[in-house]
Amino acid sequence: MAPKDPLLGTLKVCVLNLQSDGEMVTDANPHLASCCELLELVLRKGLQQPVISLVHRDYWQSFEQLTHHDACGRLSALSLAVEQTRVCRKLLSAQGRGRYLLRLALSRKALPQFISHLLHMPRVLEWYSPEVSILRNEEFVEPFMSLLLVLSHMEFKLRSEQVLYLYY
Secondary structure, eight states: OOOOOHHHHHHHHHHHHHHHTOSEEETTOTTHHHHHHHHHHHHHTTBOOOSSOSSOOOHHHHHHGGGTSOSSSOOHHHHHHHHHHHHOTTOOSHHHHHHHHHHHHHHTTOHHHHHHHHHTOHHHHTTBOTTTOSTTOHHHHHHHHHHHHHHHTSEEEOOGGGOGGGGO
């Protein structure tokens, strides 16, 4: 039997709850916040901190690197979302930028593409521990990508500009 990660099991339940609530997912959905939080936990799991640095690394920096290390040249929509996030003056932290970008990616049905590109960037994947990270474990990344695909088939209508918790 294949090993299971508890985060993925919990995320699966959350995605199923989002699906069962109806066609459109809005900010009022009671499962949205926990689903976004679980996505954050998956993206942070195994993310290693630089040895000599004053800056705490978060998953936002991984996404930000997509535009710097694009080898395939197909990142235009993803680059636009990253740039839109980067220039938003209301966002005060890497955590806030990451949350904003996750909501943009959900609304634009682009989260699987973000992760796919991330998975093809060895320089960024090196930031993640191969022993702990879901993104560096083939047995875990496949079910994670399946859940993201399910999310990409759902309709999200989110007001990212008005959600205060994003800005901290």
